[in-house]
Amino acid sequence: MSKTEGSASADVIPGEWRIRYNYSVGKVAGAFFDGLRHGRILASHCSKSGLSYLPPRAYCERSFAPCDGWTEAGETGVIEAATIVTAAFEGLPPPPYAIAYVRLDNVSTAMLNFVRGLDLADVPAAAKRLEPGARVKVVFAERREGRVTDFHYELV
């Protein structure tokens, strides 16, 4: 048996996974995405608990009853948590960018999205403007494709 080449303990064998998917959207997300196409953000509503959910759910997690209606979210809301990303991550947008959980008017829960149109050069100063309690508005993309990325937030 001949000597195996490159058998030093520091050796590595490279690998890569490539896996493809088609994610079924389902009825609830489908209705939400249809709303986005028409420039509306629809929250699922449970008449038993009175809660409205974004992202929408099939069932209310408080009453354990099915969500039985839809509520249109307001065009403004309040930041509940935010961060400004200044490092590059594989598969994510080039930095800098800001993201925030925003509780839109008429909705009980907060939904994550980008906050655009804000100067991020001075990170601590920008973070100050994104503190919980800051008001934001929803801005829709001109061309919508029925995806959650059809809108973003901007400071009011």
Next chain:
Amino acid sequence: MRAQRNVAVVGVGETGFRTHHADLTYVELAQQATLAALDHAGMTPDDIDAVVFSMAPTQFAGVNDSDKWAVDSIFGAGRPLMRINTGGATGGSAFQAGYSHIASGLYRTVLVVGADRVAETPDTQHILNLIWDRFYERDFALNTVTMTALAAQRYMSRYGAREEDFAEVVVRARRKAARNPNAHLKAATTVGEVMASPRVSWPHKRADICPRSSGAAAVVLCDEETARKSKRARPAWVNGCAAITHSVFMGDRVGFWSDTEFADHDGFVLAAQTAYRRAGVVDPAREIDVAEIYDPFSSFLFPQLESLGFCGRGAAACLHGEGAFDGDGGIVAANPSGGTLCTNPIGVTGLVRAADAALQIMGEAGAMQIKGARKAVATAIGGSTQFFTCIVLGDDSN
């Protein structure tokens, strides 16, 4: 739930933790921890009735569902074996599964073991991004860094904590890690150095974030009769375990309508209350000597100390700066091991917390030992800040 039988930790094994273990494969690493724990317990593989395997996303190590690969290396063949995965809380949940195996009366002796190699891929944060909902959240740059930055920003806003307070956590954690032979990051640092490290995701800077660690850990759990006969004069008794799970949607945990608070790590309010009740702990600040806290980010320590009942809301940063969590007569010795901030082999991190807490109770923590430690708590958090596990260990079987 009432335990049918008392359970003790009688053996602990850890490899050193570092970026790469070029000399061992993933399963050989798990085997090293297994052998060390069995040796520490004075047992052989024949003494083990069942195995719990602690492994979170297997994409880090790059072998799908690597528990299958590991079976022979950890002496799992011929006995029941299950894998547990609750993300960052995996080790805590695996420990609790092992505990339940014995407390229920089904098995006498259980090996809980796992390994991780987080730096085997450069795409770690991409893998972590994939845990979120495809339709609503994944597009918005969530990963463990940005998720925890969101909670930290909210915590700062609610309680007035500053970036410098978090930097101080790094300084003290490194100082403690220097006494831990297995710790990954041990170099001394300063608040100034942490503040000057590159910004990643407000308020996190590079030095506020744990390393990507490789290594393995194992514990041997057994029932009281076996523990009394074991070579361990001072086992670490499992006085109480509890866990709480939250929705994947962090946006459900903020604002007027929420019954939980994202910034507070308040899964531990319920989990700790339950674990303390089972352990007979009434006043944790007085009764618990050591807390091995799951803190992969410097912002994790304060909300957990508060939710675990060691101080009031918003008080931890100030008390921490005064040294109240360093032992030496303070409120509680937090992370004498240096904690997760200095060592994070994700799939076993929760198990390392419990193992390091057990060593404190056994009086075998070496240079990390907190004198007279009789009660310890170990925590872990996983998923979308979602799975919370809490384990109370003591020198008495209760």
